[in-house]
Amino acid sequence: MIDDIFAALPLGFMLSFMPGAVFFVLLETSVIKGFRAAIAFDFGVLLADIVFICIAYFSSYRLLQSIKDEPALFIFGGLILLTYGIISFIKQKRDSKKEKVLKSESKDIIKNNYFGLFVKGFFLNFINVGVLGFWLAIIxxxxxxxxxxxxxxxxxxxxVLGGYLLTDIGKILLAKQLRKRLTKTNILKIKQVISVILMIFGIVLLMQGWSPSDREFVNSAIETLEKE
Known part of the structure; x- marks a missing residue:
């Protein structure tokens, strides 16, 4: 059992630093909203991972095959992520023109909707079907x-998830130190950059849906499972 734990922890550490929408939004949440808000968001991410692990472990081959061959799932997730990023970017532009960024962000830091952040973390992770392929490959x-x-x-x-959470806590604590440098301009830049990143990952998901060859990771994982 101890050997299994030690074998799993490095994977959790690596998973925490995999670039993606969740990675960047977690850092943004920590910098702007604080430690508790970032933890609430991270718990939502972990719940989505747990759901994916259960699906990968207990699902029938028929369900996995339908996921593998259904580009609409990638397109749907990509559209949601792209739309969310565009709306967020437009909102930041509008707020900057009204010069209300500093006041609104200060209120967010003091009063947070932790359940909303939890749902946001779950949502951002769950719409990425590639995460299911990742966990399936690990299994x-x-x-x-x-x-x-x-x-x-x-x-x-x-x-693995424990190592992931511990590593994320370290990232959150480090990112939290940047709150001392929060200004109107810095807050706006952070949120705009995250919005652009979300749009980029949304486009990547769309490309995976339209280009079946880009889904080789999920396909190869399921084909390997079918041979076992």
Whole structure:
């Protein structure tokens, strides 16, 4: 069991630093809204990961095959992410013109909707079907090494998510130090950059939906599982 835990922790650390929409929004939340807000967001992300792990472990081949061959799922997730990024970017532009950014952000820091942030974290992670492919590939890779023992698999993935959470806490604490430098201009730049990043990842998901060849990671993972 100890060996399984030590094998899982580096994966959790690596997962925490994988670039993506969640990575950047977590840092933004920490810098602008504080530690508790970032933790609430991160718990939502973790819940989505848990759901994906359960789907990858318990789903039938038919369901996995339909996910693999359904580009609409990638297009749907990409459109949502792209739309969210565009709306957010336009909102920041409008707020900057009204010169209300500093006041509104100060209120956000003092009073946060933690449940809303939790839902936001879950939503941003869950709309990325590629995350399901990632967890499926991990199950394929480590399952035989764990003798497909359910208790060992639970411990392994709990350790992965535990390592992920601990690493994220470290990132949040470091990012929180930047709050001392928050100004009207810095807040606006941070939110605009995050909005652009969300649009970019939305476009990437759309490209995956329109170009089946770009979904090789998910496809190869499922094909390997079918051969086991």
């Amino acid at each position: 394929i890779a480590v399952g035989p090494k764990l003798d497909m023992d359910q208790s060992r698999i639970v411990i392994f993935f709990a350790s």
